[in-house]
Amino acid sequence: MQVKVYDTHVRTRDGRYLHFDVLVRGDDGSRAPAYAMDWLEAQGIQAQDVQQSRCDFCHSESASPPVEEAFRAQGYAIIPLQGC
Template sequence: MSIKVFDTHVRTKDGRYLHFDVLIENNDPELAKSYARRFLEQQGVQDEDIAQDRCLFCHVEPSNPQVAAAISEQGYFILKLQGCQE
């Protein structure tokens, strides 16, 4: 499976910085943004908490079994990079 990587950066109004990648099968920026919003809600960040955000297509890469399984099951995989809770 070939996956598309959307590099995502979010700065909250209270100064938090979250950096993560949204991995999906299709090159659909709006779908990636909706998955990013879903993840942010799970992190306790609501739309009104966001001061600045960016979710942009970065590159294509082959998936590993864990990522492929998550995408098959839920449509996406989040790769947590900075500031994200477990």
């Protein structure tokens, strides 16, 4: 499975910096910011406390088995990179 990677950077109101990738399939890129917000809320970060500075298309790659499982479970995948 090929996925598109959206490089995402978030600053929270309490000054934290978060960097993670949002992985989507096909033409679902317009949903990447919403998927990022869903994931942040699941981590206990309220959407009103977040200013999303960037969610930009980065590249495409083949999905690993854990990423494929995340797609089966929720339709997208997140790879935490920094501050998460």
